[in-house]
Amino acid sequence: MPNARAQLPKAPTGIQGLDEITNGGLPKGRPTLVCGSAGCGKTVMAMEFLVHGAQEFNEPGVFMAFEETEKDLTQNVASLGFDLQDLIARKKIVLDFVYIERSEIEETGEYDLEGLFIRLGHAIDSIGAKRVVLDTIESLFAGLPNPLILRAELRRLFRWLKEKGVTSIITGERGEGSLTRQGLEEFVSDCVIVLDHRSSEQVSSRRLRVVKYRGSTHGTNEYPFLIDENGISVLPVTSLGLQQIASTQRVPSGIPRLDAMLGGEGYYRGSSVLISGTSGTGKSSLAAHFAAAACQRGENTLYFAFEESPSQIMRNMGSIGIDLQPYVEKGLLQFQANRPTFAGLEMHLSMMHKAINTFKPQIVIVDPLNSFIVGDNETEVKAMLMRLVDFLKMKQITGFFTSLTSSGTALEHTDIAISSLIDTWLLLRSIEIGGERNRGLYVLKSRGMAHSNQIREFLLTSHGVELRDVYVGPSGVLTGSARQAQEAQEQATQTLQKQEVERRKLELERKRKAMEAQITAIRTEFEAQETETLNVIKQEQAREVQLTQERTNMALIRKADAKPNRLEAQIAK
C-alpha cells in the first residue's frame, strides 16, 4: 500500500465494505460522528462496530443508549444475529441505557455532566473498553435544560473521550441545513459519516458517505449499503481501480461453432460477455448453453434471472434439449430469481454480491441486465453494472449478461452505456427475408482474440443452438427457408452440371475408343503392308543372288575369261 506510511492508526469496523472505503476503519482513539435521518441505520452501524470490535478485534466496547432501553436494544440486534447478552456476560460489552425524562427534571442553577463522565468512565474501566458508542447523544438536548451548558459539556466530553484513547461513534439526527440538529459536527471533527435513506420510483435505497476524514484518504462517493439479517454491508467493496489480472485461460461457450468464431476457444475466463438482441432472438438459450457447459466441466454457475422463474427457464431450455435440472440437483447450478422491481438497485447489487460470495461461482449469468432500467435511471444502472463487472473481474468470474434491445431502436443503442465494460459482445438480430424472421448472430467485438467477422444463422433446434453459415450471394444475405431454397436450387444446378460432366466424360471415352480402334486398324494395315514389302524385298534379293549365280555358272560354261561387267548385268536384269 503506497499510503501506508503516513496513515493514521485505524480501528477496523468489521463492517463489510466500510473498512475498504475508509482505508482500514475509523480513526483509532478518536470520535467519529455518524449522522442521518431517523431509521437510516445509525444504531445498527454503531452496534456492529462494537460487536465486531468485541468479537473479532479484542476491543471491548461500551454502548451508551439514550433512546432505546437495554432490553429493546438486545432484542433489536438479536435479529441481526448478535447475542448481546452473551457478550455482556463475558464482559465484552457494557450496555447502559441513559434515562432522561424532561418532565421529571427541574433545573435550579448551574450544573455539569460530570455524572455522565463518571458513569461512562466507570463503564469503560470495568471492561477495559477500547470502543464507545453514544447513541444518540443529542437526546440530551431534549432531556436537559440549558443548551449552552450542554454544548460546553459535550465539547468537553469528546475531548475527554479522545484523551481516554477510545475509538468512539457518536450518532446524531440529521438536521435542517446542517448535518446534525445540534451541530455536533463542530465538536466531532475527525471523521464524519452521513447515512441516508431515500426512495425513488417507489424503491428505497440506503447510502453512506464519508464526508470528512481527517488525516486519511477515503472514498468520497455515496456508497449504497444494505441492512439485512447479516447486518450492514456497504458497497462497493471494489471499483477502487483497474487492477484486475487478466486471465489467458479460455472458457468454452458450449457451442462449438461459436467457439470457432471466438478465435477457436471461446470466451476468456474472467471476462464480461454481453449478448444483446431484440426479444425472442435466443439470448437466454445462449446463456443456458454456457451454463450447461460450465456445469459439465464441474464449475459452479450462478444464474440471476430477472424475468423468468427457474422452473420456467428449465422447462424452456428443456425444449431445446438442454437439461439443467440435474445440475441444479447436484448443486452446480444455482438460480436466483427476483423481479427487478422487488428491490432497489443497490439491494439487488448487494444481494448479488452476497450470493456470489457464498456460492463462489466461476460463472455468473445475469438475464437480462436492462430490466433494471425504469424511467431515467440509466446512469445509476450503469454505475451498478460497472460495480458488478468490476467485482466479477476481480474475482476472476466470467460474467455473462444478456440485454434486451427494444425493437425500433438501433440495436447497439441501449447498450452503449455499458459497452465499454464489456469484453465480448455478441449481437443477436432477427433477419426478415421472404416473409419470415430468422436469427442471425455475429461478434460485435471480442477483446484480445481474433474473432470472426461473419454473420451466422442462429438456429434453435431440439438439440440446442446451431450456428450455420448464412448464404451470401448476388441477392444478398439469405437465411431460413430462403437459404434452404437457395441451397436446393444450387444443389439442382450442381446435379445438372454433374450430369453434363458425366456425359462429356463418356463422350470423350467413346472418342478415345474410336480413336484407338482407328489406330489399331491403321497399324494392322501398316503391318500387313510391311510384311508384304519385306517379302518382296527378300524375294528380289534371292532372285538377284540366283541371277548372279546363274551368270557365273554361264560364264563357267562358256569359259569366258572376262568378268561380266556392270552394264551387262543391268541389261540382264
Place this chain on the structure above:
Amino acid sequence: MRNEPTEHKLAETQSDIFLLRLYVAGQTPKSVLAFANLKNICEEHLAGHYTIEVVDLLENPKLARGDQILAIPTLVRRLPEPMRKIIGDLSNTERVLIGLDLLPRE
C-alpha cells in the same frame, strides 16, 4: 397517581418524611454551593422531617448508572414518591420548591 400532591394537600405532604439524596462529584464549588442551598431550603421548609444523604460519585461510580445520574449536582427526592430529580446548584429556591412539590407547578 398516588400521593400526587396538590395545593390543598400541602400540609399533609409536609408531614411526610423527605428522603433527599444529593449526588456530587468531589468537593467542587458547585457541589458545596448546592449542599449549602439545600440545607437552607430544608431548614426553612421542611424542618424536622427530612434527611439529606450526600453521594460522591467519585467514590461510588456505580451509582451513577444505578440511579440514572447524568448531571452534577443532582438532587433526588427519593421519598415521598414519586421520585423527583432536581439538577443544578439549587440557587433558584423557587424552582427547588417546585421540584420538591412544595410549590405548585405553574
